[in-house]
Amino acid sequence: MKETLSALLRNAWKKAVSAQHLSSALNGEPLIEEPKQEAHGDFSTNLALVMAREEKKPPKKIAAAILDHLDDPADILAKAEIAGAGFINFFIRPKAWHAVLHDIHDRDDRFGSSDFGAGERVMVEFVSANPTGPLHVGHGRGAALGDGIARLLAFTGYDVQREYYINDSGRQIRTLGLSVFLRMEEEDGRAVDFPEDAYQGQYIRDLASRLRKEKSEALAGLSRDAAVALCARFAAGEILGGIKADLARFGVGYDRWFSEQSLYDSGLVDKTLAEMKARGLVYARDGAWWFKSTDYGDEKDRVVVRQNGQNTYFAADIAYHRNKFSRGFARVIDVWGADHHGYVDRVAASVEALGRPREDFRAVLVTLVNLLRGGVPVAMSTRSGEFVTLAEVLDEVGTDAARFIFLTRHHESPLDFDLDLAKQKSNDNPVYYVQYVHARICSIERKAAEQGIAPILSQPVLTEPEELKLLKKLTQFPETVTLAAKMSEPHRITFYLLELASLFHPYYNRHRVISEDAVLSGARLALVLAVRRVIRNGLSLIGVSAPETM
RNA sequence: GCCCCCGUAGCUCAGUGGAUAGAGCAAUGGAUUCCUAAUCCAUGUGCCGCAAGUUCGAUUCUCGCCGGGGGCACCA
Numbered sequence: 001m002k003e004t005l006s007a008l009l010r011n012a013w014k015k016a017v018s019a020q021h022l023s024s025a026l027n028g029e030p031l032i033e034e035p036k037q038e039a040h041g042d043f044s045t046n047l048a049l050v051m052a053r054e055e056k057k058p059p060k061k062i063a064a065a066i067l068d069h070l071d072d073p074a075d076i077l078a079k080a081e082i083a084g085a086g087f088i089n090f091f092i093r094p095k096a097w098h099a100v101l102h103d104i105h106d107r108d109d110r111f112g113s114s115d116f117g118a119g120e121r122v123m124v125e126f127v128s129a130n131p132t133g134p135l136h137v138g139h140g141r142g143a144a145l146g147d148g149i150a151r152l153l154a155f156t157g158y159d160v161q162r163e164y165y166i167n168d169s170g171r172q173i174r175t176l177g178l179s180v181f182l183r184m185e186e187e188d189g190r191a192v193d194f195p196e197d198a199y200q201g202q203y204i205r206d207l208a209s210r211l212r213k214e215k216s217e218a219l220a221g222l223s224r225d226a227a228v229a230l231c232a233r234f235a236a237g238e239i240l241g242g243i244k245a246d247l248a249r250f251g252v253g254y255d256r257w258f259s260e261q262s263l264y265d266s267g268l269v270d271k272t273l274a275e276m277k278a279r280g281l282v283y284a285r286d287g288a289w290w291f292k293s294t295d296y297g298d299e300k301d302r303v304v305v306r307q308n309g310q311n312t313y314f315a316a317d318i319a320y321h322r323n324k325f326s327r328g329f330a331r332v333i334d335v336w337g338a339d340h341h342g343y344v345d346r347v348a349a350s351v352e353a354l355g356r357p358r359e360d361f362r363a364v365l366v367t368l369v370n371l372l373r374g375g376v377p378v379a380m381s382t383r384s385g386e387f388v389t390l391a392e393v394l395d396e397v398g399t400d401a402a403r404f405i406f407l408t409r410h411h412e413s414p415l416d417f418d419l420d421l422a423k424q425k426s427n428d429n430p431v432y433y434v435q436y437v438h439a440r441i442c443s444i445e446r447k448a449a450e451q452g453i454a455p456i457l458s459q460p461v462l463t464e465p466e467e468l469k470l471l472k473k474l475t476q477f478p479e480t481v482t483l484a485a486k487m488s489e490p491h492r493i494t495f496y497l498l499e500l501a502s503l504f505h506p507y508y509n510r511h512r513v514i515s516e517d518a519v520l521s522g523a524r525l526a527l528v529l530a531v532r533r534v535i536r537n538g539l540s541l542i543g544v545s546a547p548e549t550m
Numbered sequence: 551g552c553c554c555c556c557g558u559a560g561c562u563c564a565g566u567g568g569a570u571a572g573a574g575c576a577a578u579g580g581a582u583u584c585c586u587a588a589u590c591c592a593u594g595u596g597c598c599g600c601a602a603g604u605u606c607g608a609u610u611c612u613c614g615c616c617g618g619g620g621g622c623a624c625c626a
Contacts, residue, residue, distance in 0.1 A: 037570070046568060049606065059606075084569050085606065130626070172626055288624050299553065299622080306624040313626055341554060342621045367555085367620085409563070412555060414619080416562070425588050430574080432588045444585045487566080495564065498573080509581090509590040528585095550588065 001076075001097075001475050002032045005043055005090060008070060013047075015069035022065050024054045034476075041079075041089035042472065048086040059086025095460040097471035102457055104474065104530040112481045112537050117158030123324055124150040126335035127247065128165040131240040132176045132199055135390040137369045137417060138337065140250065143390075144406035144543065145366050146335040147252045148490030151541050156485040161255045161329070165320065168236055169261040170313065175199065176239075177232025181224075183208035184231070207235045246391050250399055251543045263319050269311055272319040272354075273304060281353050291318070296349035296358070314343075318350040321361065325351070331360050333488060338365040338412065364488050366411045372418040397422035400544045404431035407494045407542050430494075431544065434501045434535065439550040441504075441532040444513050448525050453514060455529055456522030466507040467527060473500050477534050481541070490542055497538045504531055 009030045016022040030047040048063035055062055063082040070080060076096035083089050104111045126146020129139050146162070153160045167173075179198040183205050186192050194200075211219075211234055219227055240257075247254070263269050273289070276282045282289050282304060289305035291314075304315040324332050332351075336343070344363040351361040371378040371388055378388055393402055401422045408430060409415045425432055448454075462471070477496065484492035513524040536546040 031568095033568075035569075036572080040569065044568085046607095049568080052606070087569070132626095167626070170626070175626095286624080290624095303624045308624075310624085312624070338555075338620065340621090344554090365555085413563075414556090429588080433574095436586080436588050440586060440589085447585050483566095491564090495573090502573080505589055506591080508585080509587095512585065514585055550586075 001092070002043065002479065004074070004076065005032050005045070006030055008072065009045060009047060009066065012066045012070040015071075016065045019069065021068065022055060022062065024051065026051070035089065040083060040087070041081075042092040043090040044083075044087045045090075046087060048082075048088060052086070062086065063088050094463050094468055097468060097475065098457075098460040098462065100471055100475045101526050101530050104533050105455075105457060105526070108533060109537060109540075111533060112477045112541075113155045113157070114478065114482060115157040116482055116485065117153060117156050119157065119159050120330045121159045121161070121328055122153050122331045122333065123161045123163055123327075123329045124153070124333045124335065125163045125165055125324075126150075127243075127252075128167070129243065130167045130172055131236045131243060132172050133201055133239065134203060135243055135246050137371050137388055137390060137393055138366075140390040140393060140402060141369050141406045141411075141415060142335050142337065142366050143247060143250055143252050144403045145364065145411050145490060148407055148493070148542050149333060149335070149364065149485075149488045151543065152481065152485040152488075152490060152493070155541060156482055158485075162253065163256045163258055163324075164254045166240065166257055166259050166261075167313075168240075168259050169264060169316070173232050173236055174228070176235050177228040177230075179204045180208045180211060180231040180235045181228045184212050187212055203239075204235075207238060210238075211235075242391075246389075246394070249394060250390065251403070258320070260316055260320070263316050263323070268323060269316055269319040272322055273311070273315060276304075276318075276353070291346075291350065291353070293346045293349035293353075296352045298345040298349045302346050314346060317343075317347060318354070321347060321351055322354050325354075325356055325360070331362070333362045333364060335364045335366060338367045341365050362488065364411060367414045369406075370414065370416045372416055372420075374420045375418065378419070393417075393419070400435070401429065401431045403543045404434070404494065407491045410489065410491055430498055432550070433505075434497045434539065435544070435547055436550055437501045437504045438532055438535045438539070438546040439548060440508060441528045441535075442548040444525070444528055445532070448514055448521070451514065453518070453521050453525055455526035456519060457526050459519055459523055461520055461523045462527060464507075464511060466503065466510060467524075470500075470503050470507060470527060470531060473503055474530055474534055477538070484541075493538050493541050497535060497542075500531065500535065500538070504528075 009032075010026060013022065013026045017025075030045050031050070032043050032045050035041060035044045048059040048066065051062055052059045060082055063086050066088065067080055067082065074096070076092055077090060078093045079091040081089050081091075107113075124146055126149075127135070127139055127143050129135055135143075150160045150162050175198055178195075182192045182194055182198065186194075187209055208231075211231060215230070215234065219230060222230065244257075273282065276291065277289070282291050284290075287307040288303050290301045291304050293302050294300060302314055303312055304318065305311055321332065334347075341363075344365075347363070348358045348361050352358045371393075396419055405417055405422055406415070421429060423429075462468070480492055480496045484490060511524070513528055514521050539546045
């Protein structure tokens, strides 16, 4: 609809120019928006105001000239008028809104999709939690966000790959091994000094006792270092298996699990560092190697090789992002916890230094989740090992409620996640409010089928205000999807769904779909079936199911 | 001290230059012989943190200040 109006406006402008009522060339697309107030029509444009300076004419005169030359071959306009300082307000004929029903009917589960991305290859890397402990609620938010972004991109014509970066090398893995080893020693009755920076959680003890039972032969006779290494391998493998299981249960699948260690094994880290040295991107100072990230917008240079000869985590990250682009991705999106925001500039700097425009890299930051129960904060601390895991949350509230609630805020806005509220099957819980629309319409559909009522698309008899609002909202779905994809903001889909649901329920209460009037019943059935499809498509974009009964 | 994010109704938050700024919750009263009441209807709330600038127009962009959070490791 917006595109149609835009074309009408461009055409009118061209005609006005050839009639010499206007003189300047139109630059770009006229901006069409939906006014907040109904009195201002269904759409409005500020075209005349924007062009006033160039035309050197009062906006109202320009608007009048545009209207004089406005053709409406498809007869979609009931009225177009000049208002305010020079806005042009458009009022759409009720029957023109019905076109969207055909569209939804034809495109079905593809309605809202587009080829906006033109097949461009994009990688979304998300969660990437260290395999040193189970996923907690915060990771769940990252998972919902990253997967939502990936789904949006796929739906808008990108070739998307989901990836999980496994930090399976370096100190934290050794610490993990040591933690398990020490707990084993403890079980054997030896007095151990369990360090504060070791992993404290109960899951470490569980792993230790399993290891002691299952691998006692392998452990026998090993040196302490070798035993710690075995513990590390075993524990990381087990924990990663648990992470994979949690994510699968959460409806999140990955195309690739990328091992940090593999970057070292393949020599890519060394190769990348060597190349950076050769190109003068790194320099030696105080016995360490520094990347000149300040040349690419970072606030200070960063160490890539420490004084002791060990690479920093950042060095591996540079190699990893280089590897991502070398695999042919046009763009790379990383979903990180907001506590990593200090890394954005340095990774972007490395991307640029190694030959890509920095816009090809985007870090999406997700802030903390405050877990509540009945409004009271649930105490959590990773250090002490006391945290609520994602699996526990899923046990308690289920995948649908969790995913939906994770996407009820902008990703950079802190989120209060109330377990009691998420469980409630009431109107306080937004996920059920939306899913209930789907279930209700399915019920209508069953009833209609019983009575032999089929949807009627050919007769635009829907004129109730609630019906027009619904049609209008349905029309907005594709543009909402595109914008959400463009901005990497799946929460826009959640909000759209809530708005659509809050138009449907009043309609349902006020008007009966199935009535004595056969044509009206068919037409209303076509409308609610369209609503059902859009609800389903939208829920699918955020990874939430669309139940047929509730 | 420097950098980033945030500040919008009592609460939780939407709103990437438009007209008289929105929603949910909370509060009060109501609605079901009829497609699922996990629903709906009615009743009101704002110096959009403050001050300046850019603009025909600023909650939105820029600068300064105030308040809250996070980051400023040869940790990951």
